Amino acid sequence: xxxxxxxxAPEDYISTMPDNVITSILHRLPLQDAxxxxxxxxxxxxxWTMLTQLKFNEEFFVYLMKTxxxxxxxxxxxxxxxxxxxxxxKSVLVPALLDVEDIHHLILFLSRKGIKDLxxxxxxxxxxKLPTHLFSCLELKRLNIYGFCFHPPPGFHxxxxxxxxxxxxxxxxxxxxxxxLTRCPLLEILDLGYLSYTGNVKxxxxxxxxxxxxxxxSLCHLETTTTISPCNVFELVGFLPKLQELGLDFQDYKxxxxxxxxxxxxxx
Numbered sequence: 001x002x003x004x005x006x007x008x009a010p011e012d013y014i015s016t017m018p019d020n021v022i023t024s025i026l027h028r029l030p031l032q033d034a035x036x037x038x039x040x041x042x043x044x045x046x047x048w049t050m051l052t053q054l055k056f057n058e059e060f061f062v063y064l065m066k067t068x069x070x071x072x073x074x075x076x077x078x079x080x081x082x083x084x085x086x087x088x089x090k091s092v093l094v095p096a097l098l099d100v101e102d103i104h105h106l107i108l109f110l111s112r113k114g115i116k117d118l119x120x121x122x123x124x125x126x127x128x129k130l131p132t133h134l135f136s137c138l139e140l141k142r143l144n145i146y147g148f149c150f151h152p153p154p155g156f157h158x159x160x161x162x163x164x165x166x167x168x169x170x171x172x173x174x175x176x177x178x179x180x181l182t183r184c185p186l187l188e189i190l191d192l193g194y195l196s197y198t199g200n201v202k203x204x205x206x207x208x209x210x211x212x213x214x215x216x217x218s219l220c221h222l223e224t225t226t227t228i229s230p231c232n233v234f235e236l237v238g239f240l241p242k243l244q245e246l247g248l249d250f251q252d253y254k255x256x257x258x259x260x261x262x263x264x265x266x267x268x
């Protein structure tokens with residue numbers, strides 16, 4: 001009795017894995033490697049198009065420059081985006097090698113894909129102003145911006161689902177910062193490290209963010225007198241019942257030490 005050759009062929013467990021398992025594996029690869037899995041077999045040709053997390057980081061752009069050349073970066077990214085099938089819930093962008101038009105296109109694409117977690121970094125000078133498309137990403141739960149100019153447009157009503165906001169090295173402009181923050185009512189994490197902002201925020205405005213668990217900011221952004229008392233800080237903490245971590249930058253501020261000693265002896 002003759003046996004079919006297929007009876008001796010090992011079963012292809014990898015290709016028969018559920019899509020969610022395959023996608024989980026692809027998310028752990030650099031983006032360029034995830035896309036290159038399309039050459040493995042006919043079954044794998046379009047597996048990468050199920051990606052819901054995109055990392056356009058420095059490693060990705062350096063790879064493209066070496067293999068395709070700098071002038072084609074924007075076109076390659078656009079072509080890649082067009083092949084994606086579903087939502088893109090998480091993305092990391094380090095678009096220093098892209099021009100402003102390509103950055104706008106990337107943000108516009110993500111705004112239409114239900115992005116929930118976005119990190120975007122560009123320390124180049126002069127700083128690029130983020131496109132207004134960013135402010136239509138109302139499903140955002142986590143937003144990290146390093147560098148860039150962050151200018152909420154007039155009439156922007158905030159990010160209603162935002163839980164975490166980190167603005168580092170950001171030049172803030174447009175609407176009042178306190179007003180913008182209070183329009184993100186669910187905030188649990190707020191980090192305003194090295195934020196360039198010409199205005200001030202009142203303690204009572206920060207106190208409205210009752211869900212805050214982690215807060216980091218410079219005291220130069222608070223509306224106070226020329227000196228600040230640690231008592232004011234303790235007062236702020238008292239208004240934030242869920243606060244677990246507090247980081248304060250005292251640079252350019254004079255601290256009234258008498259209050260520190262007073263609090264110390266009271267606690268003793």
